[in-house]
Amino acid sequence: ARAEALARAEARARAAAEAHAEALARAEALARAEAERERAEQAAAAMAAVDGVLEGDPQDPSAAARTKAAPAGATAPAPDGAASGGAEAPPAAAPSGGEETRGAGPATKKGTGRGRRILKRQIDRLVRESDAEASPAPIGNETATLMSEMILSDDGARAYVMGEVLGVGGQGRVFEASITGDQHFPGFARPVERAVLKMAHRGQEEALQRERRIYGQPHRGIIRLLDAGATKSRAYLILERLQPHPFERFAVRVGRVDPATAVDTFVNLLDVLKDLHAPKGRNLILCDIKPDNIMLRMAAPEGALSEEDYLRRLAKGAYEPVFIDVGCAQDLTELNHRGGRLQELTGTPLYLPPEAIPSIEGEDFVPGLYSVKTDVYALTLSFYEHLTGERPYAHRGLFQLRGEDYLRELFAFKRDRVNPIHPEKLQKLFGNPLAGDLQRILYAGLHPDPQKRASVLNLFKMLSDAFDVIERVRNATEGYYFDVCRGLRYWQQRLPRPGVERSLYRTPQQQA
Missing domain, CATH: 3.30.200.20 (Phosphorylase Kinase; domain 1)
Known part of the structure; x- marks a missing residue:
């Protein structure tokens, strides 16, 4: 009898526990549903606000809120000759209204017709491409x-x-x-x-x-x-097989590049652009410069290099920075015949200048404007990312968004000429006077107006003056072999280079 009583008590206890668990599960399901509903409502409200910004609706309140909330130093970059040191960037210049900046300016009225459909189709394409890169399909x-x-x-x-x-x-x-x-x-x-x-x-x-x-x-x-x-x-x-840039090779361990290598990379790729852009050179603009598309040529017939050998070559300048993935490149003559406009957004939007982002004017779709200044902007932004390890607009919370939300907010930042760099990050990492010199160069290459943005030659001169750049390898193209690396053509002398034993890239255990 006692055993049966105990069994009945245990059965009742189990039934009570199961009922309690079911009640908890129902409560959690209700809470999740409520949270999903709230998130959906918030996303819908955010999308409605961003839609107005993307189309340049002058009545949209979020644009004013964004401008009001912008921290000091987060406005548009300064023009050439801006004061060095910790000076803040001046307010963004309004679009001139001319052909050169028409694609970046605000729309005159909300576009609801064909232009908006074209822009939506391009955004959808970019989202699909981004999703494919983030989650590639398995090998068939x-x-x-x-x-x-x-x-x-x-x-x-x-x-x-x-x-x-x-x-x-x-x-x-x-x-x-x-x-x-x-x-x-x-x-x-x-x-x-x-x-x-x-x-x-x-x-x-x-x-x-x-x-x-x-x-x-x-x-x-x-x-x-x-x-x-x-x-x-x-x-x-x-x-050809190339070596990863230290920005990629040490991404997990460090996340950025030592300033000497960053400057050497920047000045030598500016030299490459000077030749690629020249009518008597390749007469090309690349349109898709970004950190992922920069690698190093090192004479390494054996393939991968050990970390010690890699760092040794880095310290001696025994490498050449190289552009890869140039499928977006455009012939300048053909591009100029089209007025610099490309009907499809070409390149990675994050690294494109404001004028290259398509927009809506009235009911019309306005394609982005491309020129040699497109490459100047993208390479300068890559230089900033190498220096700081921080992606453009990261300080504005851009990367908390995904998919279409991310692109619409990015397009709004471009249209409003929000400063993509974080001056306080430069100050924290480098201090003055180096941070001021870097900030002045970055502002020159990132000016939102392509007419005021520094040219390749101007940026090269600014770097040469600030970092005491000399030419190490003369006649760099004569008798050139791609597997016999001559090393850096241009070499800065202001900043110390990383050694093999002690450098930014070595762990404390390795340095010990």
Whole structure:
């Protein structure tokens, strides 16, 4: 009888516990539903406010609120010749209303017709591309089969064996590749055993072919194309193997670049742009300069370098900064015939200047405006990110948003000419006078008005004066081989370079 009583008591206890658990689950479900409803309402309210900003609605209250809430130093960058030191940037200049800034100015009335649909379609495309990069699709059966076999070159002289995946972008995947057969390529002094194979996603073959045409005229400042071809269904490029920039190699450990290497990278890539932009040079603008598209050429036929060897070469300047992924590049002559306008937003929006962002005027879609100053802005912003490890507009909370919300807020920042850099970050990291010198150079390259933005030559001179830049390698293009690194052409002498034993990139344990 006692045993049965105990069993009944236990059963009642279990039933009570289950009922309590069910009640808790129902309460949690209700709380989650309520929280989701509140978040949805907040998102809808935020989207409604941002819509007005994106279209330049003069009645939209959020634009005024954003301007009012902007902290000191977060307005538009100063023009050339702004005071050095800890000076704040002056207020943003209003758009001139001329053709050069029409795409960046506010709209005259809310666009609800075809122009708005075009802009929405471009935003949707950017969101899809961003999602694809953030969460790449798994390798399909066809690509997996190719990875297990050799890809024969179109001329039959060599074969490529695909290795590990090195990266995934909007246009395709990048694989490590070993080369069998003929390993001799024009522009290389030694046989090439390892390279990089870039294979287009389905539907992106045209973009890869455009990139191939740009690589058709080799340049020391651009990654070198070795070969190109196609399997039965996929186009591919074979490119030289480069080393990661320290910004990428030590991203987890450090998150930024030592100032000496950042300045050396910036001044030498300005020299590259000077040649790429010249009518007698390549007559190109790249349109997609960003930290991810900057790598280093180091003579390393063995492939990957040890950390000690890498840092040793970095300290000695035994490397050359190089642009990669140039599929967005535009011929300047053709671009000028179109008035500098591109119907599709081209490049990575975060690093584009205000005038390159499309907008709505009345009912009309206004394409972005591109020029050599587009590259100046993007390279200067990459320089800031190298120095600080902080992405543009991070101090404004931009990266708390995702997808379409992120793009609409970014477009609003561009339209309102909000300063993308954080002056206080420079002061905290470097102090005066270095922070002031860097801030003056950054403001010159990031002026929101392309007419007042510094040119490549002006920025080069500002860096040369501030950092005592000298030319180390003369006649850098004569007898040039892509696998015989001559080192930095230009070399700053103001800042100490990182050593192998003690540097920004070494952990305390390694330094000990």
